[in-house]
Each structure stands twice: as C-alpha cells, then as structure tokens.
Amino acid sequence: MATTPTTAAVSHVGKIRASNQDSGYLGRHLYVVADGMGGHAGGDIASAIAAQRIAEADREYATAEDAVMSLQSALIAANGLLAETVFEHNELTGMGTTVSALVRVRDQLALAHIGDSRVYLFRDGELTQITTDHTFVQRLVESGRITPEEAAVHPRRAVLMRVLGDVDASPEIDTGILDTQPGDRWLLCSDGLSGYVSEEKVVQILRTIRTAQGAADRLVKESLDHGAPDNVTVLLIDVDDSDGASGSAPVFVGSAAQPLSFAQEEVARKPIRLPTLLLHPLKPTPPEDSHFEPESESYLDELIEEDRRRSIRRRIMWGVGVTLAAIAIVLAGYLGYRWTQMHYYVGVSDGNVAIFKGVQQSIGPISLSSVYQTTAIDLDELPSYQREAVEATISAESLRDAHDIVDRLAAVTGG
Numbered sequence: 307m308a309t310t311p312t313t314a315a316v317s318h319v320g321k322i323r324a325s326n327q328d329s330g331y332l333g334r335h336l337y338v339v340a341d342g343m344g345g346h347a348g349g350d351i352a353s354a355i356a357a358q359r360i361a362e363a364d365r366e367y368a369t370a371e372d373a374v375m376s377l378q379s380a381l382i383a384a385n386g387l388l389a390e391t392v393f394e395h396n397e398l399t400g401m402g403t404t405v406s407a408l409v410r411v412r413d414q415l416a417l418a419h420i421g422d423s424r425v426y427l428f429r430d431g432e433l434t435q436i437t438t439d440h441t442f443v444q445r446l447v448e449s450g451r452i453t454p455e456e457a458a459v460h461p462r463r464a465v466l467m468r469v470l471g472d473v474d475a476s477p478e479i480d481t482g483i484l485d486t487q488p489g490d491r492w493l494l495c496s497d498g499l500s501g502y503v504s505e506e507k508v509v510q511i512l513r514t515i516r517t518a519q520g521a522a523d524r525l526v527k528e529s530l531d532h533g534a535p536d537n538v539t540v541l542l543i544d545v546d547d548s549d550g551a552s553g554s555a556p557v558f559v560g561s562a563a564q565p566l567s568f569a570q571e572e573v574a575r576k577p578i579r580l581p582t583l584l585l586h587p588l589k590p591t592p593p594e595d596s597h598f599e600p601e602s603e604s605y606l607d608e609l610i611e612e613d614r615r616r617s618i619r620r621r622i623m624w625g626v627g628v629t630l631a632a633i634a635i636v637l638a639g640y641l642g643y644r645w646t647q648m649h650y651y652v653g654v655s656d657g658n659v660a661i662f663k664g665v666q667q668s669i670g671p672i673s674l675s676s677v678y679q680t681t682a683i684d685l686d687e688l689p690s691y692q693r694e695a696v697e698a699t700i701s702a703e704s705l706r707d708a709h710d711i712v713d714r715l716a717a718v719t720g721g
C-alpha cells in the first residue's frame with residue numbers, strides 16, 4: 307500500500323515576542339524542531355541555521371542505525387556552523403538552539419535531541435514524553451531536589467544545560483531508535499506548547515481531531531488562547547502503513563522559512579499582557595530570556611547554591627512570621643485574660659454565697675474565674691427564687707456592685 311504518512315507543521319510567533327526564534331522542518335523522512343535563543347537577532351538565526359543544516363540529512367536510510375549516525379553528524383555539523391557564524395558575526399555571541407529531530411525508517415524512528423524542545427508519542431489514547439529536557443530544573447527533579455510540579459513553576463525553569471551553539475565544540479546529544487506502528491501520532495514541539503498547554507489538553511486534542519493539520523493548528527491555537535508568551539512550533543506526524551516517505555514537498559516553518567538576516571534590528575516589544583500570564587497555571591510569568599546556557603559545572607553549583615540560599619531566606623521569613631503570629635496570640639490572650647479579671651459575679655462556693663473574680667466561661671481546662679471572697683450566707687438559707695439566681699450566677703458591674711448584691715442577699719435570709 308503506497309499511502310503516505312500524514313504530516314503537518316505549524317509555527318507561530320506567539321502573542322508577546324516580536325520575532326519567531328523557532329524553526330521547523332517537515333521533510334520526506336526527517337522532522338525537526340529547533341528553538342533558538344540569544345538576544346534580539348541571535349535566536350532566530352541559530353534555529354534557522356541548525357534546521358537548514360540538519361535538513362541536509364533528509365534522505366532514505368537503509369537502517370535506523372544509519373539514520374541515527376547521520377542525524378548525530380548533522381547536529382554536530384550544525385553546532386560547528388553556529389560557532390563559525392558567531393566567529394564572523396561577533397554580535398551573535400551566545401546564540402544557540404535546541405534541536406529535536408526524527409528520521410523515519412519504515413517502522414522505526416531515529417532520534418537526536420538536545421535542549422528542551424520535546425518529542426511525544428501518542429499511542430492508544432496515551433501520551434508519552436520521549437525526550438528528556440536538558441534543563442536545570444530537570445536535573446533538580448532527577449536528583450530528587452524538587453518535584454516535577456515545582457519544576458513547572460520554578461524561576462529557573464528556562465535555564466538550559468545543553469544546546470547547540472558557540473559554547474561547546476562537542477555537545478552531548480541524546481540519540482535513540484524508537485519503534486512505531488500505524489496509528490501512532492508523533493508530536494514534536496517547542497516549549498511554547500509544552501510550557502503552556504497541559505498534557506491533558508494535548509491528549510484531548512490528539513484524541514478528537516483526526517487530521518494532522520487540524521490537530522497541529524488546534525494545538526497552536528490552544529497555546530495562543532493561553533496568552534502564548536513564547537513562540538510555538540508544532541510538528542505532527544501520523545504514521546500509517548506506508549514505508550515512511552512523505553509524499554508532500556519538504557517545508558520549513560518559523561525562522562528557517564525566512565531569508566537569514568544578520569542585521570541587528572531594534573525590535574519594539576509589544577506590551578506584556580500581565581493578567582493573562584499571571585492566571586496561567588503552568589508558567590505564571592514568561593522567563594525573561596527563553597534560554598541560557600551555563601558555561602560550566604561551577605556555574606550550575608552557583609545556581610544550586612543561590613536556590614538554596616533563597617529557600618533558607620524563605621524559611622527564615624516564615625519563621626519570623628510564625629513567631630510574630632505567636633506573640634500576637636499570646637498578647638491577645640493576655641489582654642483578654644486581663645479584661646476578664648476586671649469583672650465580678652456572685653455565685654456558689656462550697657454551699658455558700660461567694661464573690662467571684664473573672665467571667666464564668668472557661669477555655670478548655672483553664673477557668674477564667676476564681677473565688678474572690680466567700681461569704682457566711684448559706685445557700686440553703688435563701689428563698690428559692692434568690693437561691694436559683696445565685697446558682698445561675700449574678701453578674702456584677704463592679705466589685706462594689708458585687709458587695710451590694712451580697713448585702714441584699716443577706717437581707718433576705720432568715721438570719
């Protein structure tokens with residue numbers, strides 16, 4: 307059967323950034339997403355150079371192993387090309403790009419990956435993230451320092467540990483071979499999707515929208531509906547029972563679809579729409595710089611140390627808060643107690659009428675009153691009305707008032 311896999315590629319600048327630093331390539335056998343970083347001009351150039359260089363590896367391979375080797379060489383070559391470009395254009399220093407790439411070889415896929423763009427497999431209604439983010443927070447998650455939930459809102463979630471760029475001559479690239487079967491949907495995306503749209507939502511879209519183009523459009527729209535603070539790029543590859551080659555013409559999307567421009571444009575940033583962003587559950591605020599590559603392990607240590615100091619500061623502030631709250635409670639309790647001790651009432655103590663200081667209530671085991679003075683009036687000597695009144699206790703305005711009440715009670719006793 308000579309049907310072709312149905313594929314789609316969509317890239318959108320998003321609602322806040324002035325330029326699209328993402329690039330995508332949807333080829334006959336090869337699929338690439340690259341997310342560039344590095345100031346106003348660098349990021350779009352980095353992802354475009356990488357996508358265009360890696361696209362040269364788009365051909366038919368005898369085995370998936372061959373495809374992996376070729377992909378890896380293409381990424382290394384792209385890395386070299388980025389370093390050369392920076393050498394010729396100093397102003398681009400520090401530019402870099404993520405790359406997530408797949409080559410289909412019949413019922414297998416060759417994978418090469420660096421950075422925090424992602425490859426997902428949607429099979430039998432379930433979404434599985436295939437790639438691991440090369441981020442600072444992912445490293446913290448793996449070492450058990452934070453949870454994945456904390457990573458999603460971590461202030462350093464955008465810090466990348468590995469990218470293609472001008473920093474490392476031999477960057478560490480993840481590679482692999484994956485089995486695929488008819489019905490599989492492979493999703494490649496930049497963090498403009500994965501950082502803002504929940505996996506539940508992605509599953510719902512992939513489950514309900516049958517065409518690759520429709521689903522890819524819908525995924526991008528979902529990110530836009532969430533405010534899309536970042537560029538968003540989505541590639542969707544539906545695997546059918548063909549031998550893998552796409553019948554449609556190869557296409558670039560995003561920055562790679564534009565002519566390379568090395569001119570340093572002064573780009574006017576659109577106003578940031580804070581309310582939308584603050585309401586966002588996954589990334590409450592967009593990272594100021596999309597990506598940043600630490601130059602050394604010692605820098606990583608510094609970052610970890612800084613996070614540790616921040617958490618200690620938080621704990622100290624928390625401790626101060628708790629102490630102040632405790633002081634306030636004790637003070638309120640003391641003042642409240644003092645207030646109760648300015649009150650008197652008449653009641654019964656050991657069968658005799660007595661003046662009590664305080665109020666009748668008690669807080670748990672703590673009684674808020676005590677006997678101030680016991681009188682010689684026997685409760686049994688009182689007429690029943692007065693006896694019941696005393697048993698129910700009689701409030702007094704003051705100590706003098708309490709004495710007056712006692713005098714009146716004495717007057718009505720038989721003695």
Ligand code: CA
Nearest residue numbers: 341498536596
């Ligand atoms: Ca991004």
